[in-house]
Amino acid sequence: MTAPDLEPAPVALPRRRSRTVRAVAAVLPDGTPSYGPIGRVVRDGDRVLCHLCGRWFRSVVAHLRSHGWHHLAYREAFGLLRSEPLEGSNTRSLRAKAMTERRVHDPAVRAGCELGRELVRSGALTRAAARAAAGRRQPEQRRRKTLAALAAISPQARAEGSRRRADSQLRETARAAAESLGFADIGALVVARTEAGASLAAISREAGLHKDWLCRHLSTVAPETAADLAATSLARRHEQWDSRWLPLVRELGFPDVAAYLRDRHVVGNHTVRAIATETGFSRAAVESALRRHGVARHPHATTRARRDERAQAVTARFGFACLEDYFADRRAAGMSWRAIAAECGQPPTWVRRRAGLT
Structure with missing residues (x-):
């Protein structure tokens, strides 16, 4: 068998791991592409997406060394909170378990934990955090959380x-x-x-x-x-306003303005116009005095008083307690409204109005 008849044996090439190509989600101001949304950590089960390369890892913090990045710079660049974990849930659980054991067996860790608790109790840790945050740009993740919290609050x-x-x-x-x-x-x-x-x-x-x-x-x-x-100011103004009324009402035999207004408007059924004519003040001044002294105004006081007097005269003449009883008795006897008006000597319209027919 000659050399040309020999076929070269195939060379086994190493298999490359398949990698899903992700689209660039955003671009940083310096031109660095971001394969994850700014201000949010993308998780898939126990894996976390790296914003720099778009690959999935159990711990992005450990992976960042391959990019030459520190996790604080990574958080600041992609708008992530410093408290936001960059590891999967299982990885965090393992780290927490390991730290719990170290707090039990490692004196240096115990001393550090005790120092931290003392800083918390004294408030020094809070003050140090406030100083560190002063002037620092708010991360995009914090801004979104703040806006979401504000949106949940009602305008009221x-x-x-x-x-x-x-x-x-x-x-x-x-x-x-x-x-x-x-x-x-x-x-x-x-x-x-x-x-x-x-x-x-x-x-x-x-x-x-x-x-x-x-x-x-x-x-x-x-x-x-x-x-x-x-x-005090209101009482002083009332005294000032009443000073114009007092000479007039005292000439009429009243000790104060309130007594005069009650006598004229409530007892005597004088209208506001009549009181204004008697005192020489305007209707607005009389209405103001009524409000000032708590005297309820009765519209058409004189007319209403005369109407009541006419009704009382009719009922007294025929021996009834009220007009309703008088009307009911006469209607039961078969009298018309016109006949009732003629009997009591009142206009038919007045009778029908008092009976509630108009």
Whole structure:
């Protein structure tokens, strides 16, 4: 057998592992492709996707050395939280079990754990975390979680939270202003200054606030003081308004304005127009006085009084307790409404209206 007749034996090539080609999901500002979504860790059972190469690993942290990346830089670049695990669930369980055993048998680990607990109890760990986070850009993953949490809050709850926060800031401003002038609270300051004749605008300026600050916010920061001031101011205005009425009503034999209004409007059934004519004030002034002294206004008082007097005259004439009984008796006797009107001497329209027919 000659050499040309010999066929070369096939060479067995090493089998390459199949690799699923993933599409690039995003591109970082420096041009680095990302095979996973920014701000989210992609998991598949016990495996985690590497954003840099698109391959799956039980621990991306251990794999990052092949890319020359540190896990902190990896988290920052792809918007992941520092607390977000980059390992599968089984791997995390194995690591936790190993650490539990080390806490039992390794003195150095026990000492470190005790130091950590002491930092937590003293609050030093929280303060250190706050200092480390100051000025650091919020990760995309945290931003998405925050937006999702905010979206779950109703607009009413957000508005209520904003209102409480604003009220708290107002109270803190009021407290600082009162303490700067030597008072325990803003209410004591306002009472002392108003008794001396100062206005709320003057007190606001003295405290270093906007001139309208107390007018706008006193009811929030000192509601009891605001209510007392409002009552005092209202009483003062009432006295000022009644000072125009008192000479007139006293000439008519009444001790005060309220007694005069009750006598004329409630007892005497005088209308607002009649009272205005008698006193010389406008109808608006009379209506204001009625409201000020708590006298309920009765529209068409004179007309209603005359109507009631006519009804009482009819019932007294025929010996009935009320018009309804009189009408029922006459209708039962077969009388028409016109005949009833002729008998009682009233217009037919008045009779029918009082009977509720019109």
